[in-house]
Amino acid sequence: MTLSFIPLGIGDAFSALHYGACLAIEHREADESTWLLVDCPHPIRKMLREGGLAAGVPELDVGSFAGLVLTHLHADHASGLEGWGFFHHFALQRPALVATHPQVHRDLWQTLQPSMGVLLRGPERTPTEYGLEDYFDVRPFTDTTTIGPFTIRCRTTWHHIPTIALRIEAGGRALGYSADTAFDPALVEWLADCDLIVHETNLGGAHTPYDQLRELTPELRAKMRLIAFPDGFEPQHIEPLVQGQRVGVG
Numbered sequence: 001m002t003l004s005f006i007p008l009g010i011g012d013a014f015s016a017l018h019y020g021a022c023l024a025i026e027h028r029e030a031d032e033s034t035w036l037l038v039d040c041p042h043p044i045r046k047m048l049r050e051g052g053l054a055a056g057v058p059e060l061d062v063g064s065f066a067g068l069v070l071t072h073l074h075a076d077h078a079s080g081l082e083g084w085g086f087f088h089h090f091a092l093q094r095p096a097l098v099a100t101h102p103q104v105h106r107d108l109w110q111t112l113q114p115s116m117g118v119l120l121r122g123p124e125r126t127p128t129e130y131g132l133e134d135y136f137d138v139r140p141f142t143d144t145t146t147i148g149p150f151t152i153r154c155r156t157t158w159h160h161i162p163t164i165a166l167r168i169e170a171g172g173r174a175l176g177y178s179a180d181t182a183f184d185p186a187l188v189e190w191l192a193d194c195d196l197i198v199h200e201t202n203l204g205g206a207h208t209p210y211d212q213l214r215e216l217t218p219e220l221r222a223k224m225r226l227i228a229f230p231d232g233f234e235p236q237h238i239e240p241l242v243q244g245q246r247v248g249v250g
């Protein structure tokens with residue numbers, strides 16, 4: 001299995017049962033693994049610990065990852081960024097690589113500055129100003145970027161705030177991820193030739209109603225997995241992801 005992923009969180013923003021949508025993607029070649037994180041809700045280290053244990057990778061931790069791809073700044077996808085950045089700064093002592101769209105990058109420091117913008121340094125505990133680049137190595141992209149063996153393509157979605165859907169390719173396989181989006185046939189078409197498609201579903205508006213996904217062709221539904229759904233959701237026609245249960249791509 002060269003490309004696979006562990007769903008670390010599968011719930012929506014209001015879930016009392018699951019963590020927010022988050023994928024730990026692994027490319028494995030000749031016993032060498034490279035990990036890529038997609039989105040970063042809080043509490044990300046606990047999510048990595050629990051997801052890793054459930055999937056037989058107990059050592060999975062922040063330092064395991066070559067980088068993070070960020071789809072958008074809603075808290076159920078991005079509330080772990082403060083901890084991710086601080087852990088890189090203090091524990092790993094290197095900036096965290098973050099690939100995202102320029103419109104997400106534009107607003108990123110605005111959300112983090114109040115809690116990360118000043119640190120007390122030295123024996124005098126001198127208040128010292130910090131910037132985004134002290135914690136993160138942000139790589140804005142509008143079309144394609146690469147992290148290790150992963151080629152990552154993006155496309156903006158219909159959502160409340162700037163958001164990107166993803167095609168992540170490695171080892172000759174392609175994983176598609178809708179991220180948060182209103183139902184968008186053009187986006188489904190963009191994802192259609194991926195080996196596996198992770199698609200959100202929720203109550204409509206800026207999300208995708210399940211009734212629209214169940215109308216897709218049997219071929220598409222067979223390779224589609226659902227994420228970011230409400231508690232108690234039990235679809236009949238498309239398989240939902242299970243938190244901590246690894247999925248092979250292709």
Ligand SMILES: [Zn+2]
Binds near residue numbers: 072074159180
């Ligand atoms: Zn959202």
